[in-house]
Amino acid sequence: MDDIMHQIVSKTMKHGEKLPSENELTTKYKVPRMTVRNALTKLEERGYIYSVHGKGRYLKEASTQIQLHLTGKTSFTDKMKEAGYDLKTENIFCEKIAYNDQLFQNINASKKDNVYKIGRIRYINGDPIAIHISYVCDKMFPEIVEDGPKIESMFTYYRKLGYNEFASKKSLLSITFPTSDEQQLLSCKSMVPLIVVESDCIDLASNKVLEHTKILYRSDKFKYDITMD
Secondary structure (H helix, E strand, C coil), rough: CHHHHHHHCCCCCCCCCEECCCCHHHHHHHCCHHHHHHHHHHHCCCCEEECCCEEEEEEECCCCCEEEECCCCCCCHHHHHHCCCCCEEEEEEEEEEEEEHHHHHHHCCCCCCEEEEEEEEEEECEEEEEEEEEEEECCCCCCHHHHHHCCCCCHHHHHHHHCEEEEEECCCCCCCCCCCCHHHHHHCCCCCCCEEEEEEECCCCCCEEEEEEEEECCCCCEEEECCCC
């Protein structure tokens, strides 16, 4: 597995190239076929290769480079459209969440308030790139139960309510692995790491916290440019 990884990283193997068969790899490395199969399974779980039934295994195509912005001044939708990407968004849920001390503090909500999470999947060129989850309080947005299931862009929603300039309180970046539900939504394997970006969105005019945002980005199909403007 390490040797194949070295070939991928050193670009000895080209994107889209077919890998040798299990029998060929068994002969080359002088190991049992099960060892070869286990190695290939791990590489597939980590998102480096994929299988085509009846044809074999192939190295993933080259990653698409996406601008990953860590600031909250512009909406994700606007950023992607300005960059010329074919972006589509699907609203997947709007539901009330149980009390969470840290999360409720982030958006200045108390125990008696109702907080909702609104989830959207982002697609670039037809491929799922990220899950966006926004946590908002009905104290700030009394119509969120009715409006939430229809929202694709939170910033567009805020602008309709008179909020026009935004900033991030702070942004945190971490890594996680997808749950079974996230694997289905993002069309990825269990061992493909997800980049997690969390931040609080603030209305500049009032200094009010509008939402806490958690974004899960696929790491296997895209390269992320995090250069700050």
